[in-house]
Amino acid sequence: MNTFPLIRTKLSNEHIMAGVFAVLVLYMLPSWIDDPEKIMSFAAVLAVSLVLDSVINHIRFKKTVCSVSAAVTAGIYFNLAAGVPLWGQLLGITAALVVGKHIWGGTGKNIFNPAMVGILFTSVFFNISYPSFNYSWLLLPVLLLSLPFISFRPFASLGFIAGMTAAMIFNQDFSLHNFVSWGVVFWGCLVLTDPVTVSLNPVLGLAGSIAVGFAGLQFSNITLALAVGVVTLNLLSAIADRLPKRENRRAVPKMTIKKIIPYQEGITTFVDLTENEAAVDQTAALPDKVEILKRIGVNGVFGMGGAAFPTINKITATVDSKEASKHLIINAVECDPGLLHDNWIIRHKMDEISKGVDILKRCIEFESVTLAIKAGNMVECPQGMKLFEVPDYYPAGAERILINRVLGKKLSYKDIPSKKGVLVLNVQTVWAIYEAAVKNKKIDSRLITVADMRNKSSYIVKVRLGESIQRIADELKLSSINLFIGGGAMQCRNYTGDETVDNTINFIASGSFPRYKESPQCSRCGFCRANCPEGLMVDRIAQIVDRGDAAAAKRYKPEKCMQCGSCSRVCLAGRNLSARVNAAKATVRS
């Protein structure tokens, strides 16, 4: 069964496009005040575009798909072709949607901006007047409302505005009046920012749009010249985006995600569901190295951060590592937005952690021992450990990212940190090492976080491995029948009704199902790539998997995916992308 983040962006492509549409309508307001008949013309153009788009989408997807993108096309088209007779506008919008969008496969698959295709088509029969807008102070706030859309293609947008402004200055035409009525911001913020047809590539975006903006003003039919320029840039973008780029090389994204329910000392409840603790053989003296390793292995200490691997393997790999300097990093960063129990541990079990570290020091001579915590989670650092504050972003606690931060050491996804002399252990694992080695206690229980998302309450719960999830939910009187379980809020799966707590479960939540609407319309916003800590071309991998050919995604290295869930969380099409990447990863591995 697939995992998915329990929290996801509230925004969707449809919301963004509805925002663009609202701004486009505001651009029309001054002309509607002058000539109210234009309202009816726009209503007709809008109605035709919506009906046409809905019908074609219904035929293609065999279901109703939101047609707000067609409304945006109608809005851009109508603003630029307002002077054309209605029948010409109706033909133009039909050409825009059919030739500009649907013959390519619909929203997200078109190469050219559909409204520009409509403008080119209309220009064959009519002369499209320019400037497109009559100057009105009413347009000034609309310019401001257009600015947020720059964020979708900032280079192309700013490049266009710079190019057009430079041409105005060059021609000694620059004035606020011209800046508004010539539609500098309209084109820059609403046309050149179309993520589907304009590349994210900064060089192409900037250079191409400066050229389009500058050159457009040098022609007599400016609207046509600008449309030709945009379409040319669209074509270059399509070519550039289809070049065999395998990775999105950039710095690790720093996505700040607020805790679903924040930890509050004294308020976050601790619940112990492990009656009848197993009797322990308390050994007075600390055992020797051989005995320590034996106890860690025999007592079944495992990675409590979610990996669940036997810790003894990690420790022995570090012992055997040929690296001259060895390092221990205790990971208490707990960057997942659902988890709280590591925070509880560093506040309540620091003595045990300290003793666990002493045990490990008996086995390995570490050059450094670091306790990595989230910035602001100040705790007193025990002697012999260095406190390292990690900025609050997700996934700051991922092993390789943490090693890079703490030690400045870059490891590839193929490297095994312990073999490179770096032992990274979750803080609960260090506590378990203490219990196993000093108390000779079998590790048959663990701490997990339980979140009741409806009631906004959370619990740190000590449970036995093998405990029924349903029993935990019943004991804590969780408010929803929907239960989710997994490594954290970013990697949950739906509880099926018969599972128990195992080594991989850190988190249980009850609440509403997150809304993944699995829209077939990817807007190529690029958020998934931009937020992937591994720099994967997530949208391309997902597209290939959706075609039913997961093996073909191999060239995009899906095996690098750490299943952090960031891509699914940000996808504006509401798609569980990490599940698709995981499917490709599984195919590559098999």
Added chain:
Amino acid sequence: MVRLTMEFFEGNQVLFIGYSEKYQAFCKQVYQAFSNNGIKVYPVNNKDKGNFDVKVYKSLEDLPQIPRTAYVLLNRKSAGKAVKELAEKGVRRILFQNTKNADQSLLEECSRLGIETIVACPMMRFGTGFHKIHGFFAGVRK
């Protein structure tokens, strides 16, 4: 159209027959709408080996218990076969998605088998936004 009430879903649970990968987006929407309204869903698909975000049972035999209400999202031919099996397993109420997968003859057969039926998209009752408006005008919700 008949009003779809919570009482139709006895024990607040429902079998979802025909949860498919091909129509996963819609199936997931329905699953989420049911479960966000407190109805436990048991999706079943005996053919699909798909990759799902929820647990999909291969057959009725695999289920921990069989709810008394089923939601059927199958074509007419498969729905006809499924109805008999559901009746044998004790299902007493069936919600069909639309009249394409449940024509008059199938509804009559259900009635002969003692099964109460409603034909309506569950999104009209349990969905949000436009589904709510649709449900209101269709008479599915109050």
